[in-house]
Amino acid sequence: MSEDLLLGIDLGAGSLKSTVIAADGRIVGTASQNINTSVPRAGHSEQSPDIWWAAVLTTLRQLWDSGVDPAAIRAVSFTAGAHTQVLEDAKGTVLRPAIMWNDQRSGAEVDRARASDGDRILHLSGNRISATWTLPQLMWVRAHEPDIHSQIHRIRPAKDWLRRQLDGSDVTDNTDAWGLMLNDASGGGWSDALCAMAGLSAEVLPAIVGSTDVTGRVTKAAADATGLKVGTQVVCGTSDTNAETFSAGMTRPGIGALKLATAGTVSTLTADPVFSEDVIHYPHLVTGHCYAILGTNSCASAHRWLRDAMFPDLGFDGMDARAAEAPAGCEGLLFHPYLNGERSPYWDPDLRASFVGLGFAHGAPHICRSVYEGIAFTLRDCLDVLHARGMGFDTARLVGGGTKSALWRQIIADVTGLTIEVPEQGDASFGAALIAGIGAGVFADTEDAARLIHVRETLRPNSEAKAVYDAAFSRFRAVKEALTPANHDIVAATREATA
Known part of the structure; x- marks a missing residue:
């Protein structure tokens, strides 16, 4: 070459x-x-x-x-x-x-x-x-x-x-x-x-x-x-x-980024960061800007846990296929993905995961889909904080390994109500290569490098599914609040037993 x-x-x-x-x-x-x-x-x-x-x-x-x-x-x-x-x-x-x-x-x-x-x-x-x-x-x-x-x-x-x-x-x-x-x-x-x-x-x-x-x-x-x-x-x-949000195209205020990786994140660009208890800020590659970010601890890691714990023979593709068999809202089944505590908006290391609402009518399809939906609900929790801070957005770039699932991509759009854009290349290693090019003078600056960023798919919320998810999200939050004291007691007892 x-x-x-x-x-x-x-x-x-x-x-x-x-x-x-x-x-x-x-x-x-x-x-x-x-x-x-x-x-x-x-x-x-x-x-x-x-x-x-x-x-x-x-x-x-x-x-x-x-x-x-x-x-x-x-x-x-x-x-x-x-x-x-x-x-x-x-x-x-x-x-x-x-x-x-x-x-x-x-x-x-x-x-x-x-x-x-x-x-x-x-x-x-x-x-x-x-x-x-x-x-x-x-x-x-x-x-x-x-x-x-x-x-x-x-x-x-x-x-x-x-x-x-x-x-x-x-x-x-x-x-x-x-x-x-x-x-x-x-x-x-x-x-x-x-x-x-x-x-x-x-x-x-x-x-x-x-x-x-x-x-x-x-x-x-x-x-x-x-x-x-x-x-x-x-x-x-x-x-x-x-690097990842930049390579996905979050290069100006008004565009957000959602990440479905080991953890899940919601980010947006801001020229005027306001330090607060509930929103994290870091300097961004775009000069003069920070990115405001909120995160949920367990995203693709929860998906991997589900495979290993319950469906080792299905694999990710098999789980995805089974999840597609269940209806939006999983007929009342909720999953809270707090397998390792939670960051935004609760900042509580002692929260724990739960399946709530299980009945004989539920099977493998419901369990698989409820994990997708539960993670999407935690991202909506994060998004609501940004909206309350006046940093909301209507369009978001979706990145991370979870974007391989067409079902999950649409669930994210339906739960959040956002227009979701999937970039052609949107991972951190691609962003790191762009950074290498800026440093070496191949690109003049971040704006020049951003010319290489393109969208390959656009998803919009389905109105019927969104109505189902709006109601389910209210129950998701109510169950979280109800279970928090029990989670804290369980974690405290476990610490004492292993001390």
Whole structure:
């Protein structure tokens, strides 16, 4: 291949994907590798960074074997989930498995921090403290693993740890800095006060650069390991949602994005962020803008749980086919997908999942469809918060692995009442490749790169189904409220039994 190619590598919660594109946006090659998550205790979620790097090497070998010429790669960039950090000692040794963004172990630390410093943390970091952020996770490490905490010499967000393997760089971008909840949202840079709450100095944190800045070039050692050419440009990168919403076409206010991945998210672009208790903000790739985002903890992960727990012989396609046999509303069956607590709008790590309304008339089709509908209801919960804040939208780009299901896509439109647009390419690895192109000068800026974003399908709500879902959503919320005390009692009893 004589043309310049761009490589984007995205670390997701369940897999790592590498995508190579040409300057006109054509997909030249893709490869992916599953990533295993360790759950040593209920509410814990960890991954080994070594597994991430092994997945990078595997996917690159797959790309080269498929005919992609590594010498044609002009630039490479990484993305990964926010809040997932690697702790290193003074020798650069990883101290423990990386605590994931969906980990809920720091609930007690969150409660104490909210009681003593909740308003101050919101003012400094721009976001409400919850168990998903790195700050309370570091508080947990200090309380429960003091020997490890005392050895922390450097904290690296996941994508920055991976990028360092290529170019030796010691930086992060502003979006991942916010994800650590150790940033100064108003003044820029790191916050000494927030670092002190974590029991650390800002000196353990990398420098902050632009997401599209070139951070270095592929070293000889990295080239030997990966097959990339020595000197290939390496671009900083950003969080997966930042890259994914951009690559889906959320490039101006008024367009939203819904994501059906391990977690589900609802996002929109804003030029004037208003920090609040219920909406999360991060800097966006589009200069001068933030993206406001709300998330539900269990989305495709709940779908995967259903397959593994109840329908291992059906697989995803079989479950999808069975779900299509049930009517909208599942004849009263409701599913609350709080398998790992919940983020927006409840911010409650002690919520738990439930099937409610089961009767003899219900079967496998109802159970499968109710999971699709329950997740759609949680996204509507998030969307209602944005509407209440004056940040609602009528059209949304739909991204994530869940978009493979035509049934689920239509359920999302019917439950939310939104016009749903499905982009041709809308995943984070494609976004990472665009970022690599901006950094390398293949594209002049984000606006120039956005020319490559196209819609392949448009879905509009079905009025009859929407009426059914409006009524079911009211019951969904009422059942959640009724079950919350019981969920809290169950979680408390389980903690006592396993303490």
